[in-house]
Amino acid sequence: MRRAVISPVRERRASVVADGSRLNTLIAPVAMASPAAGSTQTARYERKREAILEAAAALFNARGLAGTTIADVAKAVGLTTTSVTYYYRKKEDLAAACLMRAIGAMDDILSEAEADGRSTPAERLTRFVRLYFSHLADTAAGRAPQLINFWDLRGMTGPQGLGPMQAFVALFRRMRQLFQAGRPVFSRNDQNARAHLVFAAVIGAKTWVRRYETDDYPRAADRFAEVLIGGLAGAGAVWSPIAVDLQRPSPQRTRPDAAEVSREAFLRAATELINENGYRGASVDRISARLNVTKGSFYHHNATKDELVGDCFERTFEILRDAHRAVHAMGGDGWTKTCALACALVRHQLSDQGPLLRYSALAAAPADRRAELWATSERLTERTAGLISDGVADRSIRPVDAVVAAEILMGLINAAAELQKWSPAATEATCAELFVRPLFVGVFAG
Numbered sequence: 121m122r123r124a125v126i127s128p129v130r131e132r133r134a135s136v137v138a139d140g141s142r143l144n145t146l147i148a149p150v151a152m153a154s155p156a157a158g159s160t161q162t163a164r165y166e167r168k169r170e171a172i173l174e175a176a177a178a179l180f181n182a183r184g185l186a187g188t189t190i191a192d193v194a195k196a197v198g199l200t201t202t203s204v205t206y207y208y209r210k211k212e213d214l215a216a217a218c219l220m221r222a223i224g225a226m227d228d229i230l231s232e233a234e235a236d237g238r239s240t241p242a243e244r245l246t247r248f249v250r251l252y253f254s255h256l257a258d259t260a261a262g263r264a265p266q267l268i269n270f271w272d273l274r275g276m277t278g279p280q281g282l283g284p285m286q287a288f289v290a291l292f293r294r295m296r297q298l299f300q301a302g303r304p305v306f307s308r309n310d311q312n313a314r315a316h317l318v319f320a321a322v323i324g325a326k327t328w329v330r331r332y333e334t335d336d337y338p339r340a341a342d343r344f345a346e347v348l349i350g351g352l353a354g355a356g357a358v359w360s361p362i363a364v365d366l367q368r369p370s371p372q373r374t375r376p377d378a379a380e381v382s383r384e385a386f387l388r389a390a391t392e393l394i395n396e397n398g399y400r401g402a403s404v405d406r407i408s409a410r411l412n413v414t415k416g417s418f419y420h421h422n423a424t425k426d427e428l429v430g431d432c433f434e435r436t437f438e439i440l441r442d443a444h445r446a447v448h449a450m451g452g453d454g455w456t457k458t459c460a461l462a463c464a465l466v467r468h469q470l471s472d473q474g475p476l477l478r479y480s481a482l483a484a485a486p487a488d489r490r491a492e493l494w495a496t497s498e499r500l501t502e503r504t505a506g507l508i509s510d511g512v513a514d515r516s517i518r519p520v521d522a523v524v525a526a527e528i529l530m531g532l533i534n535a536a537a538e539l540q541k542w543s544p545a546a547t548e549a550t551c552a553e554l555f556v557r558p559l560f561v562g563v564f565a566g
Contacts, residue, residue, distance in 0.1 A: 169207050170265070171197045177218045177268040185215055185272040186400035212280040218268040219276075219284035223291055225267055229255060230294055241298045242564055245318065246345040252322060253341035257334040270323055271480035275398020292542070295319050304566035312543035313554045314563050318348060320535030321528045327479075328501075328527045343521040347528055351562035354511070354518045357455045359557055364446045364464035366439060366473075381411050384435075386421055391432045391477045395537050399429065399481055426486035433485065433493050436476040439468065440500050447507070454511020459560060461507065462529055463552040469536035470548040479534050501530050532559055 175196035179188045190211050194204045208214035233248035258264035273284060296315035299306045306314065325344060332340050353359070389410045393402035404425055408418045422428045443464050447457040469475045485493050505526035511517030532555070539546045539555055546554050558565070 168197075168199075172199075172204055172207055172214070173218055173221055174265040176214050177222070178266045180215060180218060180268050180272065181266065184399055185211070185275060186398070190214070210280070212276060212278055215268070215272065215276060216280040216284050219270070219273060220287060222267040222270070223284065223287045225255065226252075226291055227287075227294070230291070241302055242349050245298055245349065245563075246342075249322065249345040249348075250338065250341045253325070253329065253337045253344070256326060256329055257337040260330065260334050260337075269326065269480070271478075272398045272400070274396060275401045277397060277401060292316075292319060299564075302564075309543050309545040309554060310558075313539065313546060314558050316535060316539060316542040317532055317555060317558060318563060320538075321348065321531050324479075324527065324531035324534070340521075340524060343524045344528070347520050347525045348559070348563050350518070350520075351558075351565065352455070352458065352508070352511070352517050352520060352525060352560050354455060354516045357516055359459070359561060361459040361463040361552055361556075362450065362452070362456065364443065364450070364460050366442055366446070366464055366468050381413055381417065381421070383421065385411055386418075386428060387432050387435045388473075390425075390428050391435070391475060394429065394432065394481050395475055395478050402429075429481065430486050430489050430493070432477045433481070433489075433496075437496050437500060439476060440465065443468075444500075444503055444507075453514045453516035454507060454509075455516030458504075458507050458511055458517065458529070459556075461504070462533065462556050462559070465533045466536040466539075466551050466556050467548050469533070470539065470546065470551050475537040476534070478537050501526050504530055528559065532556065 172193060176188070176193045179192055179196060183192075188211070190204050190208075191201050193214065194201045197204075204214075208217060229251045230248055232251055233244050236243075236247075239247070255264060259266055270288065273281070273288060275281075276284065292315060295318060296311050298318070299311040299314050321344075329337060329340055386407070390402055390407050393406055393410065396402075397406075402425075404415055404418055407425075407428075408415050411417075443461050446464070447461045450457070450460065452460075465476070479497060482490065482493055482497065502523075505522045508517055508520070508522040508525050508529070512519055512522060536551065536555060539551060543554065
């Protein structure tokens with residue numbers, strides 16, 4: 121199988137707009153002009169630039185945009201800070217270049233998956249997943265450079281973020297084309313929701329597939345695609361999720377006329393801002409402004425911003441635990457419990473008491489708590505895998521890889537925090553049918 125080629129940062133890319141036509145979209149250059157083509161100096165320049173991009177991607181993935189400096193990147197490649205700023209004047213320029221490089225790689229993989237125009241959408245999706253996991257195996261084995269995660273994309277609110285965001289949206293629209301042809305005919309809202317489900321699952325796979333040996337990545341890819349396409353429903357399973365109430369403390373002030381703000385209000389405001397703008401974009405000033413309080417009030421309730429972020433994770437984990445407790449208490453088979461769990465948590469994301477903190481924030485979590493938070497998130501995913509295993513055992517869920525299915529399901533719950541950005545028609549009342557059901561019955565099922 122031919123590996124998808126990772127292209128260098130491109131100043132022009134072919135992108136796909138909503139009607140499926142191709143446009144040459146000009147992306148503003150994010151690097152200094154390179155030396156004249158064909159010279160020895162040019163080759164040296166390109167090698168050094170690639171080394172900078174690869175080192176920066178690894179650091180951004182490990183520490184987040186907020187936790188990485190130009191000096192860190194320079195040290196990683198054995199250069200001075202001035203040498204790196206010759207290529208990229210600001211950290212944001214460097215992050216934008218890394219993002220364009222990652223989007224370019226995904227675009228190449230999708231193009232290769234689409235090469236056979238006679239294939240069905242399910243066949244194209246399977247080929248895309250296999251190629252993507254093959255690239256992840258190459259990266260893990262050191263045969264391909266590491267690519268930046270898309271976690272901090274929304275946090276780049278300056279001009280450097282415009283080009284990567286446009287390119288990412290174009291990539292999403294290409295993924296959406298999987299649901300625009302054939303039968304059944306999906307509405308635009310269904311197309312958007314299902315494309316978001318698939319795209320989020322694919323992007324999230326990069327985090328959990330590392331637990332496998334690289335020789336097993338092809339097997340993980342096939343099981344991943346098989347869950348997306350075939351769903352979870354066992355023979356005779358009926359989609360009729362039971363409502364589960366996840367009541368939380370009010371996020372509002374303790375009294376409408378009170379100067380005091382509840383702890384829940386701080387946690388929810390910080391969670392919203394981190395989800396919207398990344399760790400860096402959720403500044404103390406912004407959190408205080410969203411609650412209409414002073415910085416003094418912020419520090420009265422919170423020792424540091426890092427402490428607040430850690431507590432946001434604890435809040436999210438406790439909501440997940442509450443959901444598990446509720447579905448286990450209600451009884452029923454594995455299918456019934458798993459459906460109820462997913463619907464309750466996705467509805468919570470879109471409710472007045474949501475959202476949950478996106479797992480992408482783990483990269484920028486307080487350094488002294490990061491390992492502990494990762495371990496907790498993995499335990500909760502394993503708990504979900506146990507629920508799916510119960511369904512496989514009682515035959516209400518068809519035979520699937522419970523660990524892979526749980527990762528996809530937790531990714532779906534996580535991605536629901538952004539569902540309305542991609543599918544504006546999604547609401548607390550409609551999200552179960554629009555977004556959750558396709559995973560349970562198969563993303564191409566009517």
